[in-house]
Amino acid sequence: MSTPPVPASSDSSAQWVDEIFDGVRYGLAGRVIAEQQSPFQRVTIIESERYGKGLLLDGCWMTAERQERHYHEALVHPALCGAERIERVLVIGGGDGGTARECLRHTGVQHLDMVEIDGLVVKWSQEHLPSIGAGCWSDPRFHLTVGDGIAWVREAEAASYDVVIVDGSDPAGPAEGLFNRAFFEHCRRILRPGGVFATQSESPEAFREVHLATVRLLREVFGHADPLYGWVPMYPSGWWSWTFAAVDGPRYRDAQPERAAGVAAGCEIWSPRWQSGAFEAVPAFVERALADGG
Ligand code: SPD
Numbered sequence: 001m002s003t004p005p006v007p008a009s010s011d012s013s014a015q016w017v018d019e020i021f022d023g024v025r026y027g028l029a030g031r032v033i034a035e036q037q038s039p040f041q042r043v044t045i046i047e048s049e050r051y052g053k054g055l056l057l058d059g060c061w062m063t064a065e066r067q068e069r070h071y072h073e074a075l076v077h078p079a080l081c082g083a084e085r086i087e088r089v090l091v092i093g094g095g096d097g098g099t100a101r102e103c104l105r106h107t108g109v110q111h112l113d114m115v116e117i118d119g120l121v122v123k124w125s126q127e128h129l130p131s132i133g134a135g136c137w138s139d140p141r142f143h144l145t146v147g148d149g150i151a152w153v154r155e156a157e158a159a160s161y162d163v164v165i166v167d168g169s170d171p172a173g174p175a176e177g178l179f180n181r182a183f184f185e186h187c188r189r190i191l192r193p194g195g196v197f198a199t200q201s202e203s204p205e206a207f208r209e210v211h212l213a214t215v216r217l218l219r220e221v222f223g224h225a226d227p228l229y230g231w232v233p234m235y236p237s238g239w240w241s242w243t244f245a246a247v248d249g250p251r252y253r254d255a256q257p258e259r260a261a262g263v264a265a266g267c268e269i270w271s272p273r274w275q276s277g278a279f280e281a282v283p284a285f286v287e288r289a290l291a292d293g294g
Contacts, residue, residue, distance in 0.1 A: 017046050019061045021206060021236040026061065028054065028234065034128065038120040040174045045128045051234065053128050055096060057121070057169050061234045068098045068132055073270035074230045074278070075167060075198055075242050076102035080109070081259045081272075082244070082252035084194025085162045087111065092149035092178065094167035095121035097133020103165070104139050105263050112142050113161075115149040117174050122146065150177045153186040160190050166199035171210055179214055184221040188247065196252045201227055201243040204286055206236035212289050218245040219290075226250055227286070228278045230269070253279055 018027035030048035037043075044056040052065030063071065076099055080086055087110045091099050095116035103109055116122055122144065125133055136142050145152065153164075164187045168175035177183055178199070187197050201214045204227075211227070218225035222245035232240045244252035255272040264271050 014049060017044075017048070017056070019056065019059060019234075019236065021060075024206075024236065026234060026236055026238075028064070030054070034124060036120060038118050040118045043118070043120050043124060045124055054234070055121070055125065055129060057118075058173055060170055062169060063096050063098060063129070063132060064234060065129060065131055067232065067234055068096070069268040070230060070232045071200070071240070072098035072102045073267050074228060074240075075099060075165060075200060077255070077260070077263060077267070077270045078228060078242075078244050078252045078275055078279075079163050079165060079196040079198040080106045080263075081255035081275075082246070083163050083196040084251070085192065086259075088161045088192075089113070089163045089165070090153075090156070090161045090190070091115070092153065092164070092166045092168065093117070093175070094165070096125040096129055097122075097136045099165055099167040100136040100142055101132070101134045102263075103163075104136055104141060105266060106259060107262060108259065109141060112139075113145065113152075114142065115145045115147055115152045117146070117148055119146040150183055153183060153190060156186075156190045158189050159192045162192050162195050164191060164195070164197045166197075168200065170202065170207070179210070179217075181217060181221065184217060184245075188221055188245075191247070194248060194251070195246065197222060197245040198252070199243055201241045203235065203237045203239050204229065204241055204283055205239050211241055212286065215243050215286075215290060218243055221245070223247055224250045226253065226279055227282065228275065229281045229283070230278055 016027040018025040028048040034045040054064030055062045086108045089112045091114040168178040171179040225245035
């Protein structure tokens, strides 16, 4: 039986805007304010009641003004506080600017390349979500290339970055190639000794197999890789992960105090204490699956 649409609130223009995944809806009350098919994906900007303006790609939640810190702080600071040096940073994806913004809060970063495939994501993030990228767009250390991040990594010189961060969407469409062995091997090749790699690694609940496969593969390619668990309430299941990898040991697990002190006061979620707990919060089923190799 079909049910009539339910107004999201007393504001008659508000509707539910949902990501529908595996029989579950993850929705915000709000309204679509811009939508367009780019050469790569459907880009949607909404104005939500609870979390401010937000971005969806192909109907999947990417970010929102009043929730993005859960995601960007968790992705960036374990890497930037763990690498031996942080002069040169590469961000693949990240077109809303939030990852670059958090990286550039570290004064030790001298040069940041960001390679985002979809120019419309950058343009609309600058226009509609300016608080997310904030000062990154005009920071002289920031260098944006609208292009293919997979090709960039393939063509980059060996040992040319201290930190490589992948801020992509789910492994379908333009982000599919950001989860495979060849891509991770190039990321390892372009890291300097003492470098750290970081990627969003999906939900241990909603994307269980992708999550496990990503952690296993990163361990094989880098030698050391560990997932960190947190929450992004608008994403499928709300339970999210980021995985960090390094060649010379799990240096991403312990935040260097001086670097941490430089950014912690400006964080909403991340702190060295939160990070320690989040690396320890490995669900039992993940621990078993990774130990079994099964
Ligand atoms: N299922 C959503 C995964 C999205 C990861 N990237 C978000 C982009 C935020 N900068």
